[in-house]
Amino acid sequence: MKIAHISDLHFSSSLFVPRWAENVARTMEKERPDLLVVTGDLTNDGYASEFEAAKSFLDSLEAEDMLVVPGNHDSRNLGYTIFEEIFGPRFPTYVGRGVTVVGLDSTEPDVDDGHVGREHYGPIREQFNGQNIRILALHHHLIPIPGTGRERQIPTDAGDLLGVCKEVGVDIVLSGHKHLPWIWNLDGCFFITTATATTRRLKGRSRPAMGILEIEGRSLVLHDIKTDDLERAIVLRTELRVR
Numbered sequence: 001m002k003i004a005h006i007s008d009l010h011f012s013s014s015l016f017v018p019r020w021a022e023n024v025a026r027t028m029e030k031e032r033p034d035l036l037v038v039t040g041d042l043t044n045d046g047y048a049s050e051f052e053a054a055k056s057f058l059d060s061l062e063a064e065d066m067l068v069v070p071g072n073h074d075s076r077n078l079g080y081t082i083f084e085e086i087f088g089p090r091f092p093t094y095v096g097r098g099v100t101v102v103g104l105d106s107t108e109p110d111v112d113d114g115h116v117g118r119e120h121y122g123p124i125r126e127q128f129n130g131q132n133i134r135i136l137a138l139h140h141h142l143i144p145i146p147g148t149g150r151e152r153q154i155p156t157d158a159g160d161l162l163g164v165c166k167e168v169g170v171d172i173v174l175s176g177h178k179h180l181p182w183i184w185n186l187d188g189c190f191f192i193t194t195a196t197a198t199t200r201r202l203k204g205r206s207r208p209a210m211g212i213l214e215i216e217g218r219s220l221v222l223h224d225i226k227t228d229d230l231e232r233a234i235v236l237r238t239e240l241r242v243r
C-alpha cells in the first residue's frame with residue numbers, strides 16, 4: 001500500500017509556486033500511489049475559483065483514490081459549502097488494501113483555530129474496527145511542533161482527540177497546517193505533519209515537501225520529498241505496534 005500525503009497547496013496565494021506543483025505531479029506520476037491524502041488548505045481564502053483550480057490540479061495527479069479534508073483557509077467565506085460541493089463529505093473515509101483512513105474536518109468557519117468536537121468521537125471509534133492499519137487525517141496538528149513559533153490554533157479538543165487515538169489504537173495521524181514537516185511518536189502512534197507542497201509560506205529556511213508512506217503488513221517507511229528539487233530521504237522506518 002502506497003499513500004502520498006500532500007498539504008497546504010493554497011491555490012491562488014501570491015506565494016504559490018507553479019513549478020513546485022509540477023514537481024508534485026511528477027512525483028505522483030513516478031510513484032503512482034494507491035491513495036492520495038490531502039490534509040487541507042487547498043485554497044487561500046475558500047473561494048470557488050480557488051477550489052476549482054485545486055480540484056483540476058488534484059484530478060490531474062496519478063493516484064487510484066483520493067481523500068481530502070478541509071483546512072482553516074478552506075472554511076473562510078462559506079468555503080466549506082464549496083468544499084462539500086466539489087470534494088464531498090468533510091469527514092471522508094477510505095477502506096482498502098489493509099488500511100482504514102478516517103478524515104476529520106478540524107476547522108470552523110472564519111476562524112483559524114482547530115476544533116473537531118465530541119460528536120465525532122463515536123464515529124471515529126466505530127470506523128476503526130478489524131485488523132486494518134488505522135490512520136486519521138486532519139488539517140490541524142494535535143501536538144505542538146518545534147520551530148513553528150508561538151503555539152496557536154491547535155484544536156481546542158486536542159487532548160480529548162489524543163485520548164481517542166490512544167483508546168482506539170490509531171497507528172498514524174496525518175496532518176498539515178504548520179507548513180513544516182515533523183514526526184512525533186506518542187505511545188506507538190506516529191503523528192506525521194507534512195510541509196506545504198506548493199507555496200513559499202515557509203518557516204525560516206525550511207523547504208516545501210510532500211510525503212510518501214509505504215505500508216507492507218505492519219511495516220511503515222516514510223519518504224520526505226522536497227518539492228523544490230525532488231530531493232528525497234527516508235525519514236522514518238518502523239514496525240507499527242501489534243494491536
Ligand SMILES: [Fe+2]
Pocket residue numbers: 008010041071073177178179
Ligand atoms: Fe496552510
Ligand SMILES: [Fe+2]
Pocket residue numbers: 041071072073139176177178
Ligand atoms: Fe492551515
